[in-house]
Amino acid sequence: xxxxxxxxxxxxxxxxxxxxxxxxxxxxxxxxxxxxxxxxxxxxxxxxxxxxxxxxxxxxxxxxxxxxxxxxxxxxxxxxxxxxxxxxxxxxxxxxxxxxxxxxxxxxxxxxxxxxxxxxxxxxxxxxxxxxxxxxxxxxxxxxxxxxxxxxxxxxxxxxxxxxxxxxxxxxxxxxxxxxxxxxxxxxxxxxxxxxxxxxxxxxxxxxxxxxxxxxxxxxxxxxxxxxxxxxxxxxxxxxxxxxxxxxxxxxxxxxxxxxxxxxxxxxxxxxxxxxxxxxxxxxxxxxxxxxxxxxxxxxxxxxxxx
Amino acid sequence: xxxxxxxxxxxxxxxxxxxxxxxxxxxxxxxxxxxxxxxxxxxxxxxxxxxxxxxxxxxxxxxxxxxxxxxxxxxxxxxxxxxxxxxxxxxxxxxxxxxxxxxxxxxxxxxxxxxxxxxxxxxxxxxxxxxxxxxxxxxxxxxxxxxxxxxxxxxxxxxxxxxxxxxxxxxxxxxxxxxxxxxxxxxxxxxxxxxxxxxxxxxxxxxxxxxxxxxxxxxxxxxxxxxxxxxxxxxxxxxxxxxxxxxxxxxxxxxxxxxxxxxxxxxxxxxxxxxxxxxxxxxxxxxxxxxxxxxxxxxxxxxxxxxxxxxxxxxxxxxxxxxx
Numbered sequence: 049x050x051x052x053x054x055x056x057x058x059x060x061x062x063x064x065x066x067x068x069x070x071x072x073x074x075x076x077x078x079x080x081x082x083x084x085x086x087x088x089x090x091x092x093x094x095x096x097x098x099x100x101x102x103x104x105x106x107x108x109x110x111x112x113x114x115x116x117x118x119x120x121x122x123x124x125x126x127x128x129x130x131x132x133x134x135x136x137x138x139x140x141x142x143x144x145x146x147x148x149x150x151x152x153x154x155x156x157x158x159x160x161x162x163x164x165x166x167x168x169x170x171x172x173x174x175x176x177x178x179x180x181x182x183x184x185x186x187x188x189x190x191x192x193x194x195x196x197x198x199x200x201x202x203x204x205x206x207x208x209x210x211x212x213x214x215x216x217x218x219x220x221x222x223x224x225x226x227x228x229x230x231x232x233x234x235x236x237x238x239x240x241x242x243x244x245x246x247x248x249x250x251x252x253x254x255x256x257x258x259x260x261x262x263x264x265x266x267x268x269x270x271x272x273x274x275x276x277x278x279x280x281x282x283x284x285x286x287x288x289x290x291x292x293x294x295x296x297x298x299x300x301x302x303x304x305x306x307x308x309x310x311x312x313x314x315x316x317x318x319x320x321x322x323x324x325x326x327x328x329x330x331x332x333x334x335x336x337x338x339x340x341x342x343x344x345x346x347x348x349x350x351x352x353x354x355x
Numbered sequence: 356x357x358x359x360x361x362x363x364x365x366x367x368x369x370x371x372x373x374x375x376x377x378x379x380x381x382x383x384x385x386x387x388x389x390x391x392x393x394x395x396x397x398x399x400x401x402x403x404x405x406x407x408x409x410x411x412x413x414x415x416x417x418x419x420x421x422x423x424x425x426x427x428x429x430x431x432x433x434x435x436x437x438x439x440x441x442x443x444x445x446x447x448x449x450x451x452x453x454x455x456x457x458x459x460x461x462x463x464x465x466x467x468x469x470x471x472x473x474x475x476x477x478x479x480x481x482x483x484x485x486x487x488x489x490x491x492x493x494x495x496x497x498x499x500x501x502x503x504x505x506x507x508x509x510x511x512x513x514x515x516x517x518x519x520x521x522x523x524x525x526x527x528x529x530x531x532x533x534x535x536x537x538x539x540x541x542x543x544x545x546x547x548x549x550x551x552x553x554x555x556x557x558x559x560x561x562x563x564x565x566x567x568x569x570x571x572x573x574x575x576x577x578x579x580x581x582x583x584x585x586x587x588x589x590x591x592x593x594x595x596x597x598x599x600x601x602x603x604x605x606x607x608x609x610x611x612x613x614x615x616x617x618x619x620x621x622x623x624x625x626x627x628x629x630x631x632x633x634x635x636x637x638x639x640x641x642x643x644x645x646x647x648x649x650x651x652x653x654x655x656x657x658x659x660x661x662x663x664x665x666x667x668x669x670x671x672x673x674x675x676x677x678x679x
Binding site: 079085087132135136141142143145146147149150151152153154156157158160161270274277278280281285324327328331332335336338339342343346347348 | 407479480482484487488491494498499500607611614615622648650651654658665
């Protein structure tokens with residue numbers, strides 16, 4: 049194991065963490081403000097990826113695709129909120145899980161209807177192609193670094209939005225006492241739609257950016273959705289800060305676990321066995337971590353004050 | 356006295372028995388297999404109904420128990436077939452009663468362990484931590500190559516039941532039907548027992564239960580483990596039905612489907628799981644015959660049920676029956 053390889057894996061972990069943050073931020077906002085579990089968040093991620101791939105294929109520009117992914121995911125989010133989600137706010141979690149599970153079936157099958165069963169491919173834009181040298185001599189793709197940077201920018205932007213603007217003030221007020229801010233004359237229904245669309249846009253952005261690394265296909269949102277749930281549960285549901293820390297933790301632990309566990313096991317057992325056992329153990333690692341964290345802190349690392 | 360729900364229940368139970376027997380008489384084994392699927396899914400959902408319906412524990416990870424039961428059957432049968440020792444020189448078995456016992460034991464013990472940690476949380480946290488544990492089992496099954504990994508595990512010959520030819524579809528159906536009715540009878544006993552009252556009371560008002568000196572945690576943990584064992588038993592039967600086990604039995608879609616069955620039928624009702632499973636399999640079959648895109652319409656129907664038809668099928672048939 050060389051330093052360069054370890055550094056590369058660490059950056060991969062960061063990149064995964066940043067992606068997870070984009071997903072988890074929307075989920076945790078929606079839960080914090082509206083008290084809603086949205087299983088269909090992964091579908092919005094998929095919508096973003098498909099929109100980006102389709103527009104990029106039609107116009108030849110990745111950047112237009114990126115804009116389209118934001119717009120489409122936000123629009124899909126707003127429509128879903130208006131038609132379905134707003135009927136679920138005062139239902140129990142069971143109904144929310146079911147209704148959004150039904151939405152997943154509809155989104156997945158609907159997308160397959162529109163685009164067919166074959167995966168689409170999305171090229172990395174020319175500006176971000178190529179690789180840079182890391183200390184230690186390894187080459188690292190520029191695009192992955194750009195994703196990390198974009199995620200950091202979004203995190204900072206969210207911090208400004210939530211902490212410094214009037215909209216953010218209303219969102220925070222909605223988290224701590226939604227009846228009171230309704231009584232004070234804020235149009236709470238519109239606020240909910242805006243928050244939902246914002247969360248959807250973040251998921252769509254994540255989908256579009258990952259779309260250039262993997263194939264764009266139906267069902268791509270589901271593994272990410274479940275990881276994002278792990279993230280917000282670890283971080284404390286409703287907390288953006290928790291989502292950021294949880295996302296980085298999950299991203300790095302998952303990636304480094306897959307990299308290091310087989311090597312560590314190789315010290316004790318034959319290499320072929322080590323690869324198998326290490327691989328199996330690594331894929332369970334973050335769930336074990338979550339179980340340990342929840343066993344000690346049942347409300348996550350940064351529990352939201354009101355929940 | 357017979358009320359509307361009892362009548363609906365009796366009709367459902369009779370229908371599930373009559374349809375496959377008639378299909379068998381007319382030489383239509385396909386419908387027998389379909390009915391067997393209904394019985395097994397209903398059994399799995401009946402297990403979940405104990406935790407979800409009576410205890411209010413929204414477990415989004417019951418696929419783990421379903422799949423573990425399935426793998427228990429698959430692994431025991433594989434070893435019995437090949438003669439390789441499994442544990443302490445035991446070479447597995449192809450006798451259903453033993454397999455069921457092992458499946459229930461494995462699922463119940465894993466349920467106990469998962470419950471031990473998960474039940475410290477509640478609400479959304481509980482939903483998500485059960486989901487995460489199920490994913491853990493799922494990824495383990497995928498990356499562990501000894502029993503087929505991602506490709507799954509075939510059971511070459513259906514396991515045996517003393518005195519019955521299980522390869523005959525209708526015989527296997529009758530076995531599954533018998534197990535289902537036994538499980539539903541067990542559900543009735545539990546619901547009427549002191550334990551069942553405490554479990555339901557803990558759902559309705561946790562603080563009151565604690566005030567009269569009952570620890571909700573232990574009641575729930577017991578219910579969760581028993582619920583896991585029943586779903587595990589269903590998994591073992593499901594593996595025998597398909598003669599195949601794969602990680603898809605453990606996937607979170609499966610967990611979602613089990614909840615769907617209960618909601619479609621009517622949460623917390625004795626025959627809710629059966630009504631839901633029958634409805635689900637019929638939808639799947641009818642819609643699947645009409646259009647390739649049946650999942651879209653299934654989603655639509657499901658969404659409509661959640662938004663507009665609370666109480667599920669039995670709620671429509673028998674009216675609102677319970678409070679809280």
